[in-house]
Amino acid sequence: MATKPTPRVRVPTQAKPGELIEIKTLISHEMESGQRKDAAGKVVPRKIINKFTAAFNGKTVFEADWNPAISANPYQSFFYKAAESGEFTFTWKDDDGSDYVATNKLTVA
Amino acid sequence: MILKSVEKTRRETLAMAAIAGLAAILAPRLSLADEQAVAAEIKKLYGDKKFESGKIKLDVPEIAENGLVVPVNVDIESPMTDADYVKSVHVFAEGNPLPAVVSYRFTPACGKASASTRMRLAETQNIVCIAEMSNGKLHMAKANVKVTIGGCGG
Numbered sequence: 294m295a296t297k298p299t300p301r302v303r304v305p306t307q308a309k310p311g312e313l314i315e316i317k318t319l320i321s322h323e324m325e326s327g328q329r330k331d332a333a334g335k336v337v338p339r340k341i342i343n344k345f346t347a348a349f350n351g352k353t354v355f356e357a358d359w360n361p362a363i364s365a366n367p368y369q370s371f372f373y374k375a376a377e378s379g380e381f382t383f384t385w386k387d388d389d390g391s392d393y394v395a396t397n398k399l400t401v402a
Numbered sequence: 403m404i405l406k407s408v409e410k411t412r413r414e415t416l417a418m419a420a421i422a423g424l425a426a427i428l429a430p431r432l433s434l435a436d437e438q439a440v441a442a443e444i445k446k447l448y449g450d451k452k453f454e455s456g457k458i459k460l461d462v463p464e465i466a467e468n469g470l471v472v473p474v475n476v477d478i479e480s481p482m483t484d485a486d487y488v489k490s491v492h493v494f495a496e497g498n499p500l501p502a503v504v505s506y507r508f509t510p511a512c513g514k515a516s517a518s519t520r521m522r523l524a525e526t527q528n529i530v531c532i533a534e535m536s537n538g539k540l541h542m543a544k545a546n547v548k549v550t551i552g553g554c555g556g
Binding site: 313326328349352353354355356357358359360361362363364365367368369370371372373374376 | 470471472482495498499500502503504505506507508509511512513514516517518519520521522523
């Protein structure tokens with residue numbers, strides 16, 4: 294990996310109580326599937342982000358298990374029903390054990 | 403009379419041989435093995451439980467020009483309350499070397515059981531989506547995607 298994966302998240306900063314908001318996330322990662330062969334004919338080892346978790350105020354609201362069939366620079370969008378003000382924590386788990394984390398504040402009024 | 407019946411069996415045998423030959427040619431094209439791989443994965447998760455149709459809106463393009471990036475959107479009809487919500491959703495690709503694509507776990511806090519991502523597809527194939535409801539009911543949907551350029555580094 295040439296550069297460290299950088300997550301990008303789009304969440305509205307404000308929402309009305311009960312409002313349905315869409316959360317869009319993107320992270321730069323090559324998602325090496327473990328199916329490809331290099332020029333020498335050797336299989337390139339698998340290295341993907343295998344899990345994406347979204348939590349609000351520490352409580353998990355959405356999880357996605359990614360397999361090698363997920364495209365490079367994985368995109369994930371989902372919905373959340375705004376109830377109270379707080380903070381989102383988005384975590385991407387890499388095969389190599391590292392975690393990439395992003396946080397976003399949401400004000401509900 | 404006897405001669406005639408012999409003739410008939412010979413003709414039947416020939417016809418049978420022809421059908422067998424045709425089946426042998428066609429079989430690999432149907433990619434039955436991969437369909438079975440998906441069925442095996444589903445069996446691992448849910449055993450022999452029955453699937454109902456409906457409730458799932460599986461949104462994939464009819465024709466994908468680039469198999470490396472194929473958008474896939476699932477939308478499951480559910481009130482998403484604590485009593486009745488979508489627990490998990492699994493997406494499989496029948497023609498990929500590894501059939502599993504993505505598994506989602508929803509909670510009532512999502513408000514809507516809908517999620518989008520992008521996947522790789524090796525070839526033209528069927529996409530299978532299964533949804534597990536909080537009451538244990540299972541739903542299944544299928545969609546075909548025609549892939550112009552495959553997405554497995556080949």
